[in-house]
Amino acid sequence: MSELFVVGISWRTAPVAVREQLAFRDEELVGTLQAMTTELPVAEALLVSTCNRVEVYGVSTPGADPTGPVRTFLARQRGLAPSAMADVLYDHRGSSAVRHVFSVASALDSLVLGEAQILGQLKAAYSVAGEAGTSGPVLGRCLERAFGVAKRVRTETAIARGAANVSTVAVDLAKRVFGDLTGKSVLVIGAGKMSRLAARHLYSSGAHRIVVTNRSPDKAEALAAEIDGIAQPWDDLERLLVEADVVISSTGARQPILTRALFKRVTKARRWRQLVVIDIAVPRDAEPQIGDFDGVYVFDIDDLEKVVAANLAERAKAAEHAGRIVEHEAGQFEHWLRTQSVVPTIRALRERFARVADVELQKSLDQLARREHTPAQQREVMQRLVQLVVNKLLHQPTAALREAPPDEAGLRAEILCQLFDLSPGTGDEPREAQPALDREIAEPAPERKAVT
Amino acid sequence: MTPATERLLSVSASPAFWAAVVAYAAATAALLVVLAGHHKLRPLALVLVGIAFAAHGTDIGWRGTQHVHPAQSVREALGFLAFIITGGYLLASARYRLTVGGAAVMPVALVMLVVARLTPAGTAPEDLSTLGKIHISLATVGVGVFALASALSMIYLIEERALRRKRFDTVAFKDNGAPLEALDRLSHRLIWVGFPIFTVALVLGAIWVSKLGESLDRPEYPLAAVTWMFYAALLVVRQAYGWRGRRAARLTLAGFAAALLVLVIYLVRRMAGG
Numbered sequence: 061m062s063e064l065f066v067v068g069i070s071w072r073t074a075p076v077a078v079r080e081q082l083a084f085r086d087e088e089l090v091g092t093l094q095a096m097t098t099e100l101p102v103a104e105a106l107l108v109s110t111c112n113r114v115e116v117y118g119v120s121t122p123g124a125d126p127t128g129p130v131r132t133f134l135a136r137q138r139g140l141a142p143s144a145m146a147d148v149l150y151d152h153r154g155s156s157a158v159r160h161v162f163s164v165a166s167a168l169d170s171l172v173l174g175e176a177q178i179l180g181q182l183k184a185a186y187s188v189a190g191e192a193g194t195s196g197p198v199l200g201r202c203l204e205r206a207f208g209v210a211k212r213v214r215t216e217t218a219i220a221r222g223a224a225n226v227s228t229v230a231v232d233l234a235k236r237v238f239g240d241l242t243g244k245s246v247l248v249i250g251a252g253k254m255s256r257l258a259a260r261h262l263y264s265s266g267a268h269r270i271v272v273t274n275r276s277p278d279k280a281e282a283l284a285a286e287i288d289g290i291a292q293p294w295d296d297l298e299r300l301l302v303e304a305d306v307v308i309s310s311t312g313a314r315q316p317i318l319t320r321a322l323f324k325r326v327t328k329a330r331r332w333r334q335l336v337v338i339d340i341a342v343p344r345d346a347e348p349q350i351g352d353f354d355g356v357y358v359f360d361i362d363d364l365e366k367v368v369a370a371n372l373a374e375r376a377k378a379a380e381h382a383g384r385i386v387e388h389e390a391g392q393f394e395h396w397l398r399t400q401s402v403v404p405t406i407r408a409l410r411e412r413f414a415r416v417a418d419v420e421l422q423k424s425l426d427q428l429a430r431r432e433h434t435p436a437q438q439r440e441v442m443q444r445l446v447q448l449v450v451n452k453l454l455h456q457p458t459a460a461l462r463e464a465p466p467d468e469a470g471l472r473a474e475i476l477c478q479l480f481d482l483s484p485g486t487g488d489e490p491r492e493a494q495p496a497l498d499r500e501i502a503e504p505a506p507e508r509k510a511v512t
Numbered sequence: 513m514t515p516a517t518e519r520l521l522s523v524s525a526s527p528a529f530w531a532a533v534v535a536y537a538a539a540t541a542a543l544l545v546v547l548a549g550h551h552k553l554r555p556l557a558l559v560l561v562g563i564a565f566a567a568h569g570t571d572i573g574w575r576g577t578q579h580v581h582p583a584q585s586v587r588e589a590l591g592f593l594a595f596i597i598t599g600g601y602l603l604a605s606a607r608y609r610l611t612v613g614g615a616a617v618m619p620v621a622l623v624m625l626v627v628a629r630l631t632p633a634g635t636a637p638e639d640l641s642t643l644g645k646i647h648i649s650l651a652t653v654g655v656g657v658f659a660l661a662s663a664l665s666m667i668y669l670i671e672e673r674a675l676r677r678k679r680f681d682t683v684a685f686k687d688n689g690a691p692l693e694a695l696d697r698l699s700h701r702l703i704w705v706g707f708p709i710f711t712v713a714l715v716l717g718a719i720w721v722s723k724l725g726e727s728l729d730r731p732e733y734p735l736a737a738v739t740w741m742f743y744a745a746l747l748v749v750r751q752a753y754g755w756r757g758r759r760a761a762r763l764t765l766a767g768f769a770a771a772l773l774v775l776v777i778y779l780v781r782r783m784a785g786g
Binding site: 331366 | 758
């Protein structure tokens, strides 16, 4: 029987220096997938390659264990010795593979718990597999279910709630004070990378007026151009502070820039309008005492990190609930998979029965059509029809049971009992009770000539 | 006994009153459960507040059919005040998440309602003139609006404190309540609404007292004036000096404390039969 499998490497098992060796570029994916399904005992395959994981999700050809060959294949593809990758690659088969795929899609296996980016990457990988022609019914169904599970986990648990990085936390804190950030103005002091990220987040939350100031005007201009802001001279800092609603500060200055003396003037000129100061510089740009002024809220990098940590702790709590959802859904998927494997047998059985019944029915109909029959004769034709069909259908199983090798006869009988819900008596009682039936089973009645 | 006395004492609590009491208590409990982290129960809590509001209104209406005017006495007015506060809270909740505020306001409304209905009526008040009724009605509405503004200011101070002290794990912070700026603005607007009403009530009250020929040396009269002065000052400093936030919130609460004191003195005097 073919089964699902996963072979991969992720941030859990290997540092980026190792992961990057195994990474695939987008344009390599189709070729790799096709090579995998032609060269290896792999019927369906999907390859997801992101900065945090490189994983193959696939379905084996019947009876094969493809995890070993896929491990070797991945290493060889990247020109590495398979033995070198043995410890960092992991694999899952069957139900554990299903659980893994569902967990990954639900961002339970992400570096930042609940970070939904992986879902989009999986969807992209799935469509690439479709393009390569390597995704089939089982993998397709598995992925579709995984996307459904991810959506459930996202809406039913708190896994993606609360900002999980410093710059989104900065936006959240500003929203605590202002609510809607539409129309608010942001002052970016210093041109650090962190302030760029935070400014972008504020911009996308509606704060479209961004002013950048820096000791070196060139850098201010460059950053302003990058984030749709306006560069202003450093000497105007006090005026800029009076006009701003949110300040993001990340200069490399050794001494605080946002001093108590400065804020005494600034807050008065602002008439104590609320001002959120996000100080992500180390050493800090803002003197902590400026937070004592009415309407001024100062958050340094530690405060932001603290919120991130608290939010991640909440997410970890939610992960337990999410795990139960994954478990439940994986169980349902496996049930579907099991029924899938017997579907061809069921279909063949039904077709065989239908064929036998059709043939005999046609014979009887022809016979009835040939001439007028009295009701008694019609009755006889019907009875014979049913008897014939039953005999024909039971002929093969009966023979198979009688001619079974001794070590298998008991098993076959047991399976038949289960399938048809029989409870044969152990003594001679049923034999005596149904002699006619018994004789029938032992010796199928020869086809009688049709009544004319 | 004058007919008025008989009337006042004969009106017993209606079934709607008891329904309101139960709903207020249930709403308080539900809001506390929401605060404890069961956010899914928030709609249920608000529905309970709505039921309490409706039952309370029904009770007031029923008393109306028994010829008890909601502003007939300070005791009646207290129940009416609780009604206004609950209604205001419901309105504000439609826009903001005010779970902390609700958990504080609902028990207060409950206590006010119970005090208004179950305390002994004392001796019957003199038959009220129209002037007196208008005075009590306006004063009740004015104080009700101030009460709402004060509740918002209280929430402002709690949230502001959590934010300033960076207590990110406190209930006030996790509740994800209304933003500070909105609380401040809303409180300010409410005072703008309440102030003229309260002013008219005060003037009518003064005319009424002088008409009755009572002396003006009762402590509640200057206290009412102090309340008025607090809110007048608040409007002035907000407008002229740009006061807002923490200072404005504290001043709002101080003014309301004075208003409450006036109410308490009235009530105690009535119950003592003064």
